[in-house]
Amino acid sequence: MRIQEQVFFWGAVIAGVTASAMLVQGSDSTTNASFVEMARELSIQVGDDGQCLENRQSLTPLEAELRSPEVADKLAPQWGCVMLAQNLDRERGVSGHVFPSKVFELAKAKISQNQGALKVTGGVKYMGLKSEPFRYDVELDSKAPQAGSVNSVNSLSSATLGTQRLLISVRINFAGIHADQKIEMQTKLDQASKYWSDNSPNHSLRFSFKAVEPNEDAHFYVGFGLGEKRTQYYKMWWSDWHWSLMAHEIGHMLGLDDEYNQMRVTFRSRNANPVYSHQCQFSSIMCTYAWNAKPQKYHYYLILNRVINPMANADGDDET
Numbered sequence: 001m002r003i004q005e006q007v008f009f010w011g012a013v014i015a016g017v018t019a020s021a022m023l024v025q026g027s028d029s030t031t032n033a034s035f036v037e038m039a040r041e042l043s044i045q046v047g048d049d050g051q052c053l054e055n056r057q058s059l060t061p062l063e064a065e066l067r068s069p070e071v072a073d074k075l076a077p078q079w080g081c082v083m084l085a086q087n088l089d090r091e092r093g094v095s096g097h098v099f100p101s102k103v104f105e106l107a108k109a110k111i112s113q114n115q116g117a118l119k120v121t122g123g124v125k126y127m128g129l130k131s132e133p134f135r136y137d138v139e140l141d142s143k144a145p146q147a148g149s150v151n152s153v154n155s156l157s158s159a160t161l162g163t164q165r166l167l168i169s170v171r172i173n174f175a176g177i178h179a180d181q182k183i184e185m186q187t188k189l190d191q192a193s194k195y196w197s198d199n200s201p202n203h204s205l206r207f208s209f210k211a212v213e214p215n216e217d218a219h220f221y222v223g224f225g226l227g228e229k230r231t232q233y234y235k236m237w238w239s240d241w242h243w244s245l246m247a248h249e250i251g252h253m254l255g256l257d258d259e260y261n262q263m264r265v266t267f268r269s270r271n272a273n274p275v276y277s278h279q280c281q282f283s284s285i286m287c288t289y290a291w292n293a294k295p296q297k298y299h300y301y302l303i304l305n306r307v308i309n310p311m312a313n314a315d316g317d318d319e320t
């Protein structure tokens with residue numbers, strides 16, 4: 001069923017609706033989706049009143065008791081509702097949200113009109129308060145997909161655009177890093193890139209996270225330290241960070257908020273069950289960076305929607 005869900009997500013690709021046809025349709029195709037409509041297309045469960053059926057408090061005991069991949073799939077539609085609502089609340093300033101089934105082709109259409117990569121920037125209100133920056137580039141991917149990596153349904157589209165992936169890039173400069181350390185960091189960044197690409201709907205997105213020199217148009221300039229500490233993603237990175245933690249931190253650079261309960265995690269007692277302090281879906285990369293935590297469908301949707309609906313105040317400093 002998983003493949004069918006993914007196909008449905010990028011529904012416009014299957015229907016053979018090309019990007020140019022969507023532009024001809026004009027404003028109809030960019031009509032904003034309501035929360036209920038968004039949720040429905042993202043395989044998220046939501047009540048008819050537009051409210052989530054569960055909340056952090058009610059889902060946490062289920063998450064704690066039933067931690068297995070099978071059960072994680074069952075809880076995902078409920079967690080997805082809570083976390084999509086949180087993300088929407090914290091990216092206030094985004095002018096609207098298109099239907100998830102149209103986001104991929106609409107993003108392609110907009111990028112096709114752009115000369116080169118389209119720069120996406122803004123800020124997410126960390127813990128609902130302080131605005132923290134996201135910056136990334138989105139462009140048509142010039143690298144052809146490898147055989148078998150793209151779902152066959154996707155390749156049915158006769159339009160050239162219909163079979164082409166989008167490339168999403170984040171370039172990071174590490175201050176004072178040595179050449180050999182840079183190579184080690186890049187090896188882990190490559191694993192994180194592959195992880196984000198491999199989990200994207202229909203393998204339709206390719207991610208490229210690069211360690212770059214200061215003159216290579218970096219999105220982020222961060223400090224670099226030996227060892228391992230937890231520091232804010234846009235200030236300092238560490239040599240011993242696991243690639244899955246990097247995949248989480250890059251999620252912030254892509255404009256996604258932490259999904260764990262920051263207050264409870266900060267003040268939790270050491271030996272308590274971490275599920276009860278985190279209060280989030282442990283199979284989501286923005287909840288934890290455990291080995292089986294993955295980017296979720298709504299994550300990819302939020303990243304692409306900002307291509308179509310940029311932030312009103314796109315300098316990442318929208319204190320209001």
Ligand SMILES: [Zn+2]
Binds near residue numbers: 248249252258
């Ligand atoms: Zn985080």
